Amino acid sequence: MAHSGAPPAAQPEEAQTPKFKLEKLTDRAYCLYGQGGNVGFLVTDTGVVVVDDEFEEVAQGIVDQIRSVTDRPIRYLVNTHYHGDHTGGNPVFVKFAEFIAHETVRPRLLDYPETIRRSFPDRRKQIEAEIAGLKDPADPYRLALENDLGLLDFFLKTAEAFKVKPAAPPGLTYEGQVRLWLGGEEVDVFHVAPGHTDGDSIVYFPKEKVVHMGDLFVNGRYPFIDDLAGGSARGFVTNIDRVLSMVPSDTKVIPGHGSTADVAALRHFRAFMSDLIDQVRKATQSGMSKPDAVRFIKMDQYPEIKPLSRTLGNDVATVYDEIKTGR
C-alpha cells in the first residue's frame, strides 16, 4: 500500500472493478496492471515466477491472466514488501506457490497489524488536532495531514481485516540476496537498504533485461516513504543507484505503480528524490519549520510527477523528519 499505499479512496483510477492490462515486455517477461501494485512475471519452461499479487479479491484474476499466456505451474511469488496492495493476494497464491521476501516482511505481515491497531488511533487523534488548528482549507500542510489521515485509515482497515484472514506470510526469507534458477533463467531477488519500507526487494531477470523495482520506483507520481515501517528517502537513492550500476542501459523497468519505463526514467526519478532531499535539507538549515517547508518547496522542475496517493507535501514532511531525526 502504500504508496500507493495508498488509501484506495485516494486512487480513483485504481479503485474500480478489476480490470487488467497485460503488457508483454520480452518473450518471457510480462507486466500486469490491475488494481494494486504492478505485477511482474517471468515464464520459464519449468514454471512461472510472479512478483507481487495485489489484493485478494483480484488474485484469481491475476492467475487467469498468467494462464492466458502459459500453462506452466506458478512456482514462486516474490512479495516486494509487506503493503496490502502487493501482498493481498497471498491467501490465493499460497495454495500453489512458494513465497519469497526479505526477512522483515514476515513480521510486518504477522505482527505489525497489532502494532497498527494499538498505536494508529492515537496518532490519528494527534493529526486531527493539528488539522483543527489550520484554518485555510487550501494550506498544503493541512492537505498533507488530511492525506496522512486517509493513509492511516487504509493501514487500520488492512490491519483489522488481517484478524479474520488466514495469514499467508513468505515461507522463504532472505537477508541480502537470493537467486532462483529455473528453466534456464536466473532470477535475482535482492535487498539493498531500507527505502520504501524496511524490507524492500528488487527482482531482476538478467537474461530478459527486466527489473521490478517494487515501490522504490513509482512512475509519474510522488512516492510513499513508509517511515513508520523503517522507510527512508535517502534509501530510495541508494537502492536506485545500485540498480543503475548493475543493469544494462536497455533494461526495461517495472515500477510499483505507473507505466513500465526505461532506465532513463528511473534515473530521472532518482534525480527527483535526490533534489527533494537537497531542498528539504536547505530548508532545515535555514531554520524553516516543517509546515513552512511543506508550503514553500515546489519541485517545479518535475512537472510530470503528480500527486496520487501522496502529495508532494507528504514527501517534504517525511524527508524533513528524516533529516531532523538523523535517521
Ligand SMILES: [Zn+2]
Ligand atoms: Zn507500497
